[in-house]
Amino acid sequence: MRLPLLALLARGPAHGYELKQDLELLLGSAYPQPNVGQIYVTLGRLEKSGLIEGEDVEQSSRPNKKVYHLTDAGREALHAWFEETEDEPRVRDEFFMKLALAPQTGLAEQIALINKQRRQYLNTMRNLSKLAAAENRDNRIAHLLIEGAMLHLQADLDWLERCQEELEELE
Amino acid sequence: MLRAEGLVKTHYGEGAPAHAVRGVDLSVARGEFVAITGPSGAGKSTLLHLLGGLQRPDEGSIWLDGERTDSYSEARWAVERRKAIGIVFQFFNLVSNLSVADNVELPALLAGVPPKRARAEREALLAELGLTGKERSMPGELSGGEQQRVALARALVNHPPLLLADEPAGSLDSKGTREVMRLLSRFHGRGQTIVLVTHDARLASAADRVISFFDGRIADDAALDGTPSRKPGTSGVLELRD
Numbered sequence: 001m002r003l004p005l006l007a008l009l010a011r012g013p014a015h016g017y018e019l020k021q022d023l024e025l026l027l028g029s030a031y032p033q034p035n036v037g038q039i040y041v042t043l044g045r046l047e048k049s050g051l052i053e054g055e056d057v058e059q060s061s062r063p064n065k066k067v068y069h070l071t072d073a074g075r076e077a078l079h080a081w082f083e084e085t086e087d088e089p090r091v092r093d094e095f096f097m098k099l100a101l102a103p104q105t106g107l108a109e110q111i112a113l114i115n116k117q118r119r120q121y122l123n124t125m126r127n128l129s130k131l132a133a134a135e136n137r138d139n140r141i142a143h144l145l146i147e148g149a150m151l152h153l154q155a156d157l158d159w160l161e162r163c164q165e166e167l168e169e170l171e
Numbered sequence: 172m173l174r175a176e177g178l179v180k181t182h183y184g185e186g187a188p189a190h191a192v193r194g195v196d197l198s199v200a201r202g203e204f205v206a207i208t209g210p211s212g213a214g215k216s217t218l219l220h221l222l223g224g225l226q227r228p229d230e231g232s233i234w235l236d237g238e239r240t241d242s243y244s245e246a247r248w249a250v251e252r253r254k255a256i257g258i259v260f261q262f263f264n265l266v267s268n269l270s271v272a273d274n275v276e277l278p279a280l281l282a283g284v285p286p287k288r289a290r291a292e293r294e295a296l297l298a299e300l301g302l303t304g305k306e307r308s309m310p311g312e313l314s315g316g317e318q319q320r321v322a323l324a325r326a327l328v329n330h331p332p333l334l335l336a337d338e339p340a341g342s343l344d345s346k347g348t349r350e351v352m353r354l355l356s357r358f359h360g361r362g363q364t365i366v367l368v369t370h371d372a373r374l375a376s377a378a379d380r381v382i383s384f385f386d387g388r389i390a391d392d393a394a395l396d397g398t399p400s401r402k403p404g405t406s407g408v409l410e411l412r413d
Contacts, residue, residue, distance in 0.1 A: 115391040118383065125376035126395045129352070148346075150373050157372040161210050164385055 001042045003081045006074050009052060013069040016040050028142025030131045043068055046085070060152055088151060098161065110167050118160050123155050172364055173199040173222065173278045173333060177231035180217050191217035192228070193387035199366060202330070204359040206367045206375035209384035216337055218384065219368045223258050223335045224248030236332075244245070257326030257334045261341035263318040265310040265325070270308040271297070275324045282329050296324040300354065316347030323354060327363075334358070336367045340374055352377045 008014065008022050034059050043066075047053045051074035054066040070078075095117055102108040132146045180192040191214035199205050207215045220226040220231060224243065233240045235255065246410070252258060265274050272293055279289035297303055300320040310318055321338060326334060336355065340348040348371065355378045361363055367378060375381050376395065383391040 111390070114392075115383070119389065119393045119395075122376055122393065123395055124383050125372055129373065129376050132349075133353070133356075152373050160348065164383075164390065165210055168385060168390075 001038065002046060003078070004049060005046065006043055006070065006078050006081075008076070009068060009070045010078060013055075013067045015057075015065045015067050015097065016043055017065075019043075026141055027145060028135050028139045030135055030142050030146050046074070050074075111164065114160050114164050114167075118157065121153055121157050121160070125150060125157075128153070172199040172236055173197075173366070174204075174234040175222065175231065177229035178218070178221055178233070180214075180221060180226065180227045180228050182217075190214075190387050193222065195231070195387075195389060197222075197382075197389070199333075199364065201364055202362050203376040203380060204363075204365045204367070204410065205302050205380045205382060206369060206378035207382045207384050208369055208372065208375045209390075211370060213384045215368045215384045219335055219366065221258055221338050222366060224251060225258075252365040253278055254329055255331050255333060257329070257331040259319065259322045259334070259336045259339045261338035263310070263315075264321045265318060265321055267310050269309075270306065271302065271308050271310065271321050272312065274321055275328055278325055279328045284329070292328050293324070296328060297321075300324055305399065315343050316350055319343060319351060320354070323351075323358070327358070332364060334363055335367045338369055338370075338390075339367070340369065340371060348374060349356070 004023065005019055008019050014022070016039050017036065020034055020039050025032050026111055043052065043054070047049045047054055047068070051071060052068045053071055056064040058064055058068050065070075095113075097111055098108070099110055102110050102113060128150050132143060132150075135142050135146065137143075175195060175197045175290065178192050178195040178197075182189040182191055193214075195218060207218065209215050217226065217235065221228050224233075225248075235251065240248075240251075258396075265285070267361060269277065272290075275293040275296060276286075276289045280286065281294075284292070294307075297306065300323060302317065302320055302324070302361055305313065305317065305321075310321065313321065339355075340351045352374050355367065355374075357376075365378070368373065369375050378395065380394050381387055382393070382395075
């Protein structure tokens with residue numbers, strides 16, 4: 001959450017609740033709603049590390065709100081963020097260990113494990129399809145997020161299929 | 172609505188015989204949307220062809236609406252496919268020298284529907300599928316996604332109780348795939364029974380039941396209820412990590 005909040009502040013000063021709304025608008029209903037408490041905690045940490053600064057703004061009949069802006073160090077951190085490439089997604093190693101170790105335990109069957117895992121992925125895929133159908137058609141960013149998740153899941157399903165092909169031959 | 176028992180089909184070509192379907196029992200209820208997935212070469216298309224009478228099983232039987240089809244002639248199957256079973260294929264199989272309108276109306280006219288009604292049906296379906304204005308186009312002038320929608324209109328023009336779809340998005344891009352998925356879901360929502368063969372899990376997830384097909388056999392048969400599991404599931408997949 002740290003860098004996305006910094007990135008939102010690159011546009012101009014904002015207070016915590018505005019940032020929450022900006023995130024929701026950008027990412028659509030698909031993205032798990034950011035918790036406003038979490039946003040305030042993150043903003044506090046960013047301020048402590050000197051990446052943003054907050055100013056109290058008086059409000060009549062309501063408690064003061066704190067408006068944050070990016071510092072030079074914050075801008076620098078954002079530059080570094082965009083400069084870096086990200087790590088590759090990892091193979092679901094916990095499932096892989098189950099699959100690899102099942103035969104010698106005599107406690108589970110590999111094909112049964114694969115079938116069970118596939119059912120879960122397919123159900124998740126179905127939920128993603130429903131999310132995509134419910135999401136505003138014009139929100140491209142939100143649709144790309146869902147599509148990315150679906151393609152990852154598709155790859156996981158393809159890999160399960162490969163496992164099943166290989167392991168069924170051995171039976 | 173559709174039942175199969177002990178289906179076996181072996182292809183004899185060059186080389187070793189290919190055991191495409193090796194003992195399949197299957198039952199599809201009215202209104203169900205069933206997807207059959209599996210790796211290519213697993214025999215899932217052959218299974219669909221058996222269900223539509225495009226190929227005959229070596230062993231086993233198929234019942235359509237409780238009626239056993241063992242003794243059906245080619246001509247009888249052709250009548251079923253005109254009236255009771257709509258089929259869409261990966262490569263659309265439209266008649267290339269007929270216009271879009273004629274492609275859709277032809278099966279209705281062959282089934283003895285009066286021309287006026289065939290035309291009305293065609294107009295309604297093309298409008299529904301977003302193809303108004305394309306009536307006079309030839310199939311070759313359309314994009315893949317549009318051709319598949321024409322094929323869908325043709326398959327549904329006689330209101331068949333059962334729709335069979337063989338890799339309907341197999342030659343479409345991601346956008347075309349989503350379009351097919353949306354349309355199948357919509358027709359299913361109105362009660363259309365659908366059996367879909369696909370290797371695409373995204374497409375399969377539109378169904379409410381997924382059969383995993385491996386090596387000529389059913390490896391798993393799972394109802395997708397879409398109930399969120401206690402694990403992170405959908406939101407976990409979508410969570411952007413810091």
